[in-house]
Amino acid sequence: AQSVAQPEDQVNVAEGNPLTVKCTYSVSGNPYLFWYVQYPNRGLQFLLKYITGDNLVKGSYGFEAEFNKSQTSFHLKKPSALVSDSALYFCAVRARDLGGYNKLIFGAGTRLAVHP
Amino acid sequence: GAVVSQHPSWVICKSGTSVKIECRSLDFQATTMFWYRQFPKQSLMLMATSNEGSKATYEQGVEKDKFLINHASLTLSTLTVTSAHPEDSSFYICSARDLREELDTGELFFGEGSRLTVL
Numbered sequence: 001a002q003s004v005a006q007p008e009d010q011v012n013v014a015e016g017n018p019l020t021v022k023c024t025y026s027v028s029g030n031p032y033l034f035w036y037v038q039y040p041n042r043g044l045q046f047l048l049k050y051i052t053g054d055n056l057v058k059g060s061y062g063f064e065a066e067f068n069k070s071q072t073s074f075h076l077k078k079p080s081a082l083v084s085d086s087a088l089y090f091c092a093v094r095a096r097d098l099g100g101y102n103k104l105i106f107g108a109g110t111r112l113a114v115h116p
Numbered sequence: 117g118a119v120v121s122q123h124p125s126w127v128i129c130k131s132g133t134s135v136k137i138e139c140r141s142l143d144f145q146a147t148t149m150f151w152y153r154q155f156p157k158q159s160l161m162l163m164a165t166s167n168e169g170s171k172a173t174y175e176q177g178v179e180k181d182k183f184l185i186n187h188a189s190l191t192l193s194t195l196t197v198t199s200a201h202p203e204d205s206s207f208y209i210c211s212a213r214d215l216r217e218e219l220d221t222g223e224l225f226f227g228e229g230s231r232l233t234v235l
Contacts (some may be wrong), residue, residue: 034223043122043209043226044160090159102213103150104224108159 002027002095006107011108013081013114021076021110023091032094033074034104035065037087044090050074061085088112118144120212122227123168129200130227137195137230139153145190146212150224152184166193185223190215200234 013019015076025031033050048059055067065076076089079116091107119142129135139149147168164185164215165173172185182204184196193212197204209230211224 014226033222036226041207041229041231043120043228046223046225049223093195103165106160111157 002093002105004093004105004107006089006091006110007106008110010111010113013112015083015114015116016080019078019081019085019112019114020095021089021091021112023074023076023107024072025091025093026072027075027093027095031067031072031074033067034067034092034094035063035074035076036090036092036106037057038090038109040085046077047089081112083114083116086112086114118212118214118225120210120225120227122210122230124230125228126231126233128233128235131201132199134196134198135200135232137197137208137210137232139193139195139212139227141191141214141225142211144212144225145215146193147190147215149187149193149210149212150194151185151195152209153212154209154229160209163195196230200232202234205232205234 005024014084026070034049035047037042047063048057050057050067058064067074088109088111092104094102095105121140121142123138149166151163153163154160162175163178166185166187168187168190174180189192207229209229211226
């Protein structure tokens with residue numbers, strides 16, 4: 001089955017410290033992986049994606065993610081957290097439905113709280 | 117980047133009325149749009165895939181007669197919640213895929229969401 005797991009409901013980090021938001025996936029074939037961020041009462045904003053190439057992907061707002069094929073993981077990281085990074089983060093993987101169409105499967109989301 | 121506009125952002129209606137939510141791709145064409153529903157503090161639940169010029173494909177458990185989807189053009193999809201009831205209150209988010217995306221990576225561009233409150 002194709003799925004995405006975000007094992008942590010919430011991650012708490014002090015401002016200035018590094019942060020990691022975890023994501024593991026299960027998909028057949030080569031994975032196309034995404035991270036999105038959602039602020040309260042807003043839609044989702046694209047952060048970064050892994051399609052192919054370098055395992056370390058750099059994205060918006062200083063975020064990066066590391067693709068690890070052996071561990072089937074795509075953890076989101078940032079060297080120094082900001083209070084403004086506090087939001088809900090979603091990991092997603094491309095999956096094909098029975099009709100052959102692409103769709104994104106989302107993880108449950110991880111709420112990041114950065115404390116001053 | 118690709119922009120998706122969703123309208124209205126907020127809507128409050130009486131029980132039994134119908135509400136229409138619009139999703140527009142502003143600077144690209146989208147043969148496929150997706151409608152999600154999000155409950156408080158929960159993930160996005162895919163409701164249906166909207167295909168331009170054809171019937172929408174609904175996910176299991178989603179009532180197609182309750183949630184009417186129309187994708188009449190390459191830049192507009194609408195979701196109509198018919199005979200809304202309080203349990204339909206939720207945050208509805210649309211997304212679209214750029215027709216020009218050659219790699220077909222599955223990347224989606226999201227609208228800002230519409231919060232529906234049914235009294």
